[in-house]
Amino acid sequence: MLISAFGSWSTPVTAELVITAAVGISDVRADGAAVVWSERRPAEGGRCQLVRCGPDGTLTELLPDGFDARTSVHEYGGGDWWLRDGVIWFANWADQRLYRLESGVAEPLTPEPAVARGDRFADGDLSADGTFLVAVRERHSGSEVRNEVVRLAASGPGEPEVLVTGPDFVAAPRLSADDARLAWISWNHPSMPWDDTVLTVRELATGEETVVAGGPGESVSQPQWQPGGSLYFLSDRTGWWNLYRWSPGGGVEPVIVLDAEIGVPGWQLGTQRYVPLPDGRVVFARWSDGYDRLAIAAPGDAVTPLDLPFSAVAALRPAGGEVVLIAGTPTEEPGVYRVSADGAVRTIRAPRRTGLDPAYVSVPEAISFPSGDRTAHALFYPPANPEFAGPEGTRPPLIVMIHGGPTASAVPVLSLGVQFWTSRGFAVVDVNYGGSAGFGRAYREQLLGEWGVVDVADCLAAARWLAAQGRADGGKLLIRGGSAGGYTTLAALARPDTPFAAGTDMFGIADLEVLAADTHKFESRYLDRLIGPYPQAREVYVARSPIHRAAEFGRPLLVLQGADDPVVPPNQSELIVDALRSRQLPVAYLLFEGEQHGFRRAENIRRALEAELSFYSQILGFELPAGEGIEPVEVENLRSSR
Structure with missing residues (x-):
């Protein structure tokens, strides 16, 4: 075994390998004996292709050249496509119009909007008789954005008919099995979908409406009609997203209630985390103690865990008496699987094989640690490389990773983006700070009014606790995050007592006031709950904005930004970069043309990773490992700071 400084180890987990494995699977559906899924392909500029696996295992790419099944509703998308009997309906990225795809031919269903990409569609449902669709439409007209449920013909072009309008947001329009009723979710500013939502049912013949569930302090989601006319949905009325059932003329009753999260925050549309089976049982995923696992239960009966290795589940869809799903494990990236009620698994789309020796894979350990008078959670990854060890008496540098959202979570599934670091000798901790999902509503609400305080405290506590445990070098602590995680990174560095030696901010927020005035509709009032109403709470916005604490920065910073980001525009990154330049502090800035909120293009993923390592x-x-051809990044003012 070779002895070399932590961080300098040679590894097969290069940026090129990360890109090869970065083909993401975002949704899956069964169509008879066939299974269709969507793949995000960095090598094709981030395009989402739809792939069909036939009963004999034959793979067919479905979208013609020039089409990309991806919606920008809420900017985060989701619910991009749906299908039945070999016909697919999808939103096309370039123009955001809705298309019908049959026998390899894609025809538009919706008219060309008055504003380019101004009419966006998502989260649709097909009527039982196959004649019409319902879907979410987000209409952009000047500065006005309207979110509505619309109905349109399933097989020919035409102007959509508005069914639901008025609420600030709508989601999950779902038709009953007899097409007589429509269910949908709605919410209004300043709530987000994990705060307060309402589930409504309308009798389409009479227009009579019933509020089924939801309201202040309750988040409901994922409605699904059952053949007998009842409606399943998720609610966190007990503090956990659990499963309930409503019957017309009756009431709401619990189906599965446990101290675990079946639901997840509604950042994207079209999410489905449970599947009712024909025999009345329900297969579902639930987050508990930082891990996501599958289980099955009959209504009111005990929950039976399915003995499967999956630790993260992205989608569950019905497939006759089985389910198809996207799932991954701590040692394998997500794949597509077919699972029976007894837990038998058939692989439909295997995790992409990288040829990586398992000895290079760092398996996450779920940890809990003190943070003031609270307990916080994280996933800890120790260095893993069978060919190297650090010099005797030394400890590895630690990278504190911060997820976005901030209402999201660290996911315990193999990510070569994490192994890129651990196989080089870094330790990594992925922090589920107070406010993260997966630990119940009370934990999620720790961040209300406290963004920039609780998240920062928990990230500092994780770093200090691991250093005190002897698992990291307390003098070589690093911090990185994107979007909301970028804000936490900046806030953690903008303090004189920061323990971090440096940080990387990826499209993060430097000025909360600017963000409140210059972001998209979906998040335009998010800060009302995380910080306070603006401008009434302006003093808090100023106090917690890293740009107003630039004088307290004393650590080098790398900033990575997409030029076309509509969520966190480039001015946020430029503000902090200019402030550090004016103080002649070490800073490096890379702006990626053609990228939005997150990097999708292969060449940009590669450059961002290698620049961060440099x-x-x-x-x-x-020293950087030889042989990878890593292009150094220029760090301004680095020499003058030493």
Whole structure:
């Protein structure tokens, strides 16, 4: 075994390998004996292709050249496509119009909007008789954005008919099995879908409406009609997203209630986390103690865990008496699987094989640690490389990773983006700070009014606790995050007592006031709950904005930003970069043309990873491994700061 400084180890987990494995699967559906899923392909500029696996295992790419099944409703998308009997309906990225795809031919169903990409569609449902669709439409007209449920013909072009309008947001329009009723979710500013939502049912013949569930303090989601006319949905009325059933003329009754999260935050549309089977049992995924696992239960009966290795489940869909799903494990990336009620698994789309020796894979450990008078949670990844060890008496540098959202969570599934670091000798901790999902509503609400406080405290506590445990070098602590995680990164560095030696901010927020005035509709009032109403709470916005604490920065910073980001525009990154430049502090800035909120193009994913490694090597003083051809990143003012 070779002895070399942590961070300098040679590894097969190169940026090129990360890109090869970065083909993401975002949704799956069964169509008879066939299964269709969507693949995000960095090598094709981030395009989402639909792939069909036939009963004999034959794979067919379904979208013609020039089409990309991806919606930008809420900017985060989801619910991009749906299908029946070999016909697919999808939103096309370039123009956001809704298309019908049959026998390899894609025809538009919706008219060309008055504003380019101004009419966006998502989260649709097909009527039982196959004649019409219902879907979410987000209409952009000047500065006005309207979110509505519309109905349109399933097989020919035409102007959609508005069914639901008025609420600030709508989601999950679902038709009953006899097409007589429509269910949908709605909410209004300043709530987000994990705060307060309402589930409504309308009799389409009479227009009579019934509020089924929801309201202040209750988040409902994922309605699904059952053949007998009852409606399943998720609600967190007990503090956990559990499963309930409503019957017309009756009431609401619990189906599955446990101290675990079946639901997830509604950042994207079209999410489905449970599948009722024909025999009355329900297969579902539930988050508990930082891990996501499958289980099955009959209404009112005990829950039976399915003995499967999956630790993260992205989608569950019905497939006759079985389910199809996207799932991954701590040692395998997500794949597509068919699972029976007894837990038998058939692989439909295997995880992409990288040829990586398992000895290079760092398996996450779920940890809990003190943070003031609270307990916070994280996933800890130790360094893993069978060919190297660090010099005797030394400990690895630690990268504190911060998920976006901030109402999201660290996911315990194999990510070569994490192994890129651990196989080089870094330890990594992925923090589920107070406010993260997966630990119940009370934990999620720890961040209300406290963004920039609780998240920062928990990230600092994780780093200090691991250093105190001897699992990391307390003098070589690093922090990185994107979007909301970028804000936490900046806030953690903008303090004189920061323990971090450097940080990487990816499209993060520097000025909360600017964000409140210059972001998209979906998140335009998010800060009302996380910070306070603006401008009434302006003093808090100023106090917690890293740009107003630039004088307290004393650590090098790398900033990575997409030029076309509508969620966190480039001015946020430029504000903090200019502030550090004016103080002649070490800073590096890379702006990626054609990228939005997150990097999708292969060349940009590669450059961002390698630039970050180069940045840390310059800050911590280790040599880059030879043979990878890593282009150094220029860190301004680095020499003058030493």
